[in-house]
Amino acid sequence: MASKKLKLYTGEWSFYHFGERFVPHGYFNNIPIDEQLAVLSKIEGLEGFGPIFPTGTHTNDPHNFIKLLNNYNLKVGPILVDHYGDKKWRNGSLSSCDEKVRRECIKLIKDAMDYAAEIPGSIVETWPGQDGYDYAFQTDYISSWKYLVESYQEICEHNPKVKVAVEFKRKEPRQKIFICDVGTMIMLFQDVGMDNLTGILDTGHAFMSHESLAEDIALLDQYNKLDIVHLNDNYRDADPDLIFGTCILWENLEMLYYLDKVNFEGWHEIEFGAPKEDRIKSLRLAVNMILKYKELADRIAEHSHEIDNNLKRYHYADNMNLISDLIF
Amino acid sequence: MELKLSSSIEAMGTSPERDNPDGYWDEMGVDERLEILSKIEGINGLFTFYPSATLPSDPVKMLKKLDEYNLKPAQMYVDSNSNRKWKNGAFSTTEKNIRRECIKLYKEAIDFAKEIHADSVLLWPGMDGLDYPFMADPGEAWKYLVDTIREICEYNSNVKIAIEPKKDAPRQRMYLSDIGKLMMLLNEIGLNNAGGVLDVGHVIISQGGMAEALTILHSHQKLFAIHLDDNYRNADPDMIAGGVHFWEFLELFYYLNKTDFNGYCDLYLESPRDDRVKSLTLSARLALKFKELADTLTENSDEIDSNLNNYRFVENVELISELVFK
Amino acid sequence: MPLNLKYAIEASVFWPPADRVVPEGYKNQVNEADIYKFVKSVDGVDGVELYYPYDFTDIKEMRKILTNEGLQVSAVGPGIWSDAKWKNGSVTSFDETIRKEALDISKQAMYAASELGAEILTLWLGQDGYDYYFQTDYQRKWDMVVESVREIASVNEGITVGIEYKPKEPRTHQIISNASKALKLSIDTAMENVGVIMDIGHSFIAEENPAEEAVYLMNHKRLAHLHSNDNYGDWDYDMIPASVHFWENIEIFYWLNKLGYNGWINFDICPFREDSVKACSLSIKHTKKIVDFIKKIDISAFDSIMKENDALAAQEYLWNLLFK
Numbered sequence: 001m002a003s004k005k006l007k008l009y010t011g012e013w014s015f016y017h018f019g020e021r022f023v024p025h026g027y028f029n030n031i032p033i034d035e036q037l038a039v040l041s042k043i044e045g046l047e048g049f050g051p052i053f054p055t056g057t058h059t060n061d062p063h064n065f066i067k068l069l070n071n072y073n074l075k076v077g078p079i080l081v082d083h084y085g086d087k088k089w090r091n092g093s094l095s096s097c098d099e100k101v102r103r104e105c106i107k108l109i110k111d112a113m114d115y116a117a118e119i120p121g122s123i124v125e126t127w128p129g130q131d132g133y134d135y136a137f138q139t140d141y142i143s144s145w146k147y148l149v150e151s152y153q154e155i156c157e158h159n160p161k162v163k164v165a166v167e168f169k170r171k172e173p174r175q176k177i178f179i180c181d182v183g184t185m186i187m188l189f190q191d192v193g194m195d196n197l198t199g200i201l202d203t204g205h206a207f208m209s210h211e212s213l214a215e216d217i218a219l220l221d222q223y224n225k226l227d228i229v230h231l232n233d234n235y236r237d238a239d240p241d242l243i244f245g246t247c248i249l250w251e252n253l254e255m256l257y258y259l260d261k262v263n264f265e266g267w268h269e270i271e272f273g274a275p276k277e278d279r280i281k282s283l284r285l286a287v288n289m290i291l292k293y294k295e296l297a298d299r300i301a302e303h304s305h306e307i308d309n310n311l312k313r314y315h316y317a318d319n320m321n322l323i324s325d326l327i328f
Numbered sequence: 329m330e331l332k333l334s335s336s337i338e339a340m341g342t343s344p345e346r347d348n349p350d351g352y353w354d355e356m357g358v359d360e361r362l363e364i365l366s367k368i369e370g371i372n373g374l375f376t377f378y379p380s381a382t383l384p385s386d387p388v389k390m391l392k393k394l395d396e397y398n399l400k401p402a403q404m405y406v407d408s409n410s411n412r413k414w415k416n417g418a419f420s421t422t423e424k425n426i427r428r429e430c431i432k433l434y435k436e437a438i439d440f441a442k443e444i445h446a447d448s449v450l451l452w453p454g455m456d457g458l459d460y461p462f463m464a465d466p467g468e469a470w471k472y473l474v475d476t477i478r479e480i481c482e483y484n485s486n487v488k489i490a491i492e493p494k495k496d497a498p499r500q501r502m503y504l505s506d507i508g509k510l511m512m513l514l515n516e517i518g519l520n521n522a523g524g525v526l527d528v529g530h531v532i533i534s535q536g537g538m539a540e541a542l543t544i545l546h547s548h549q550k551l552f553a554i555h556l557d558d559n560y561r562n563a564d565p566d567m568i569a570g571g572v573h574f575w576e577f578l579e580l581f582y583y584l585n586k587t588d589f590n591g592y593c594d595l596y597l598e599s600p601r602d603d604r605v606k607s608l609t610l611s612a613r614l615a616l617k618f619k620e621l622a623d624t625l626t627e628n629s630d631e632i633d634s635n636l637n638n639y640r641f642v643e644n645v646e647l648i649s650e651l652v653f654k
Numbered sequence: 655m656p657l658n659l660k661y662a663i664e665a666s667v668f669w670p671p672a673d674r675v676v677p678e679g680y681k682n683q684v685n686e687a688d689i690y691k692f693v694k695s696v697d698g699v700d701g702v703e704l705y706y707p708y709d710f711t712d713i714k715e716m717r718k719i720l721t722n723e724g725l726q727v728s729a730v731g732p733g734i735w736s737d738a739k740w741k742n743g744s745v746t747s748f749d750e751t752i753r754k755e756a757l758d759i760s761k762q763a764m765y766a767a768s769e770l771g772a773e774i775l776t777l778w779l780g781q782d783g784y785d786y787y788f789q790t791d792y793q794r795k796w797d798m799v800v801e802s803v804r805e806i807a808s809v810n811e812g813i814t815v816g817i818e819y820k821p822k823e824p825r826t827h828q829i830i831s832n833a834s835k836a837l838k839l840s841i842d843t844a845m846e847n848v849g850v851i852m853d854i855g856h857s858f859i860a861e862e863n864p865a866e867e868a869v870y871l872m873n874h875k876r877l878a879h880l881h882s883n884d885n886y887g888d889w890d891y892d893m894i895p896a897s898v899h900f901w902e903n904i905e906i907f908y909w910l911n912k913l914g915y916n917g918w919i920n921f922d923i924c925p926f927r928e929d930s931v932k933a934c935s936l937s938i939k940h941t942k943k944i945v946d947f948i949k950k951i952d953i954s955a956f957d958s959i960m961k962e963n964d965a966l967a968a969q970e971y972l973w974n975l976l977f978k
Contacts (some may be wrong), residue, residue, distance in 0.1 A: 010693060019677035021924075022824045027738040028676070087670075087680040097637045129675055133537070133896050134927070136575040137644050140636040141543040141583070173675040173926075175886055176537050176891075183508025187544075190515040209535070210706050212501055218467030219512075237888055240826050246786055254461040262467075275824070276741040276785065310506060311465045312422045319462050522913055535886070562861070571969060574900035606966045617973065624978075642932040645897070646939075652945065654978050 006259065006294055009048025009077035010270040012036065012056055014283050018275040027275040033057040039280055041072040045287045048267060050077030050125075053112045055085070062118035073199040076119050077267055078165065078228055081112045084173070094151035095131040095144040095178060102147060109155050113162045123227055123267075124184075125200060127167040131324075132174030148178055149191050156194035165227050167200040170209045172239055181209045182216045189225055201229035202271070203255065204239050207248065213255035221262040229259065231290055232271045234326060241273035245289040253327075256297035260302070296327045329584050331619045334373025334402035334592040335426070337361040337382065339608050343600035352600040358382045364605055366397040372614035373402030373592045375445065378437040381597040388444030394444070398413075402592040403490065403525075403553050404446040406437040409454040409498075417456040419476040420469035420503060428478050434480040438487050447592055448488035448552045450525060451477065457499030474516055481522040490552035491590075492501045492525035492576040495534045496597075497564055507541045514550050514558040523552035527596065528561050528580065529566060532573070546587045556615055557596040566598040568607060578652070581622035652653055657911035657945060662701040662728035662920040663934045665709045668692050671926045680926045694723045695931055696930040698938035701726035703776065703920040706763040708733035713769050720770065728918035729816065729879055730767040731776030732760040736823070738779040745802035746795045746829065753798075757805060774879045774918070776851060777806065778818040783825030795829050801844045807845045816878035818849035821860045823890050832860040833867035840876050849878030853922060854906065856900060858887045866906035872913045877948075880915075881922040882941065892924035894937050896944065904972070907948045908956075950975060 017026025220226035344350030635644035670679025734744035744756035870875035925933035
């Protein structure tokens, strides 16, 4: 099987100041968008740039945005809706018991869908990160879940031709986020019942939920709900968005093997937090790491018949011997 | 909502563990254990096993035994875990003969459960999972898991099958790891008699919220059984519910009061070092106490719910603290 | 000697609480001039915990404000984390200029503590750690911490340098990550005026039982100070105390009472969504309630229970005493 090229993209978050609780103003200064795009256009393997709606730069007109990216030979990646990064969302966005807040969020995402509709093949990304809770006796779960499902239904009905993707995460900024893991996300898909609602697999979020990436891919693929993969790494306890592949080897390798197995052809997003290291070097390293892992996964995939047989027969030691000989 | 508590003869077991397979207590006879259970205040249900080396394997004799000790049949656990033949999984294994054997076992168990009027049949796919990356094909495993469980549930639509998720142990990762995956499975199967077990200890280990999990299951009409136990969020030692967590249990019972749940809350307990009888007695007492405290909150639910809907957390905790603490 | 506590909160409770997702903060900016009025309005507060230079630079001015509001100072800490320059470490930075600056600020904070009537320096080395494997020389970092703490402690032997441990955040791994390491560090300095600050929330993240660690620290006479807050054991969310870990908080106060802790508790909480004054007042109220409850416990009865390792009797005793 010929190896598919990975469709890699990133966004303004790679050039972020990486502000956090203890250093809210961040570790870096802003870089103008043209400079960002110029850097990206020179990194081999990167072909897309995903805008943040509506707070990103130059995102007011989709056609102008396409033109801008064309100048740098870049495609428009998925459109990330910012319905989490402002204090008005602090008690929730799509699940908020405050109807005004909910309606504002629904309108925002519908606007993003209208924007996306002007860009062929575009997907709108949502991450309900503020939708959750911290304490017992803080939130009405019954109402919140009802609103979450209804909000997504309304959003998807706005334009069934535009895909809306959901990203799960266990926690941060809330102690518990409602859409916390792959199972809950698929339950959401089933309850909403709309074809254009789809899924994002963030590898770091999956690790934080102690999930198997391969299993997550298999499940999302079975439901035909895997459209975007976010690539980053961590120590399974938090989401520092470390550079892909720097912490966990085997599961990341298995993930790429599996993505190929299910013929995934969607976008792979590069995501990293680089508060201490040079941003551009970090970005280059992230791309290199992904391509290196892909190369190893391709080598393994050439023996997929034997590997899959070992999987079927639970011959783990044989499998690891084979794989180790191939990669080390 | 009436709180129905159950427990099993295993709560009076020897508590074997990995580092001490012979356990910490002497073996007790079945009748002695049943006698103890029947006398603990609050417990009126018996959690049973199929197959069982100690309880009657004849349904008529089983019914008589239950009657003798004035215990009602609560959940019936089907053992598709504690034999090495299940080591690669019972429901999800690629080995067709093992899957068929599992289905056969469950069909027999369902017949038995029907005869003894068990509240539900407990299905816990404990061996179905992974230990290593590159060990098994999870896509294929899930297809088998769903199909096998569906066939079991279809066998008798009048018998409830309560399916229990757990994050890990004995496998490093279970396929059916949490409430989300459970609901995904139940939605996929789409049968009224297929439902879920809310094991609150398992919810804690998967970093979930127990009251939230309860509302998810209940709103889908899938709350069939509850297991009450506790832990430190990093393992499943089946401790006395309330011995570690407090606020979460209070909230659980508050939300439970909002439901029409009439299944059993099983006191799932391992007591390797503390007196078995006293542990179970305390476990029952704490469950009843949480219910009592929650009832007080329920009397003030207008104000509490208003605080929830308006995100007035501090006010809510102050009100609740006044209501529950001396 | 029975438990004797004074309660403090941090002035920073009233800054807009920020996180990675909303770095601008979840609340509006408060007038700086009003911050200490807000502190004083918290029910039950005795004092404030300050950081130099984040909360103040002019010691005389700060003293005036505190006198006006009738607030004591629980501790002063050097602010050596909240700027990009500290990204590779403060006192363990391999850049000598940065390291010297961190030490200078710490020594200034020692001086400020003395001038403001505080007996503790809160030394939290949040940026001193690492993020990736193969990134740093661990032993070199450790040796630098020991040397730095000695240098700071030498400034004034009347002020206790409290090492506040924490496993992670902002680094993925902080060098002084748990109670044992903090205790070892304080012993390694061979100085009497070096101790450990236990932040109860940090202790949970380090997978400790804070009651147990407090016993060891107190028996080594190295428990310098306490910070109180809560979390789910995986991240330092700085929640209201005892809102998650209920029994653990009761147990720690049991031992603090038995071993006679006499000092401050600083409520290092971050009310992202709750009103700050209310959240702080609730924190103190809950803590006072726990202390009242602890003092009702018959210590000799409990000693007998512990001699028997009788967990069940302990539970029954506590439930009967605590709940309506």
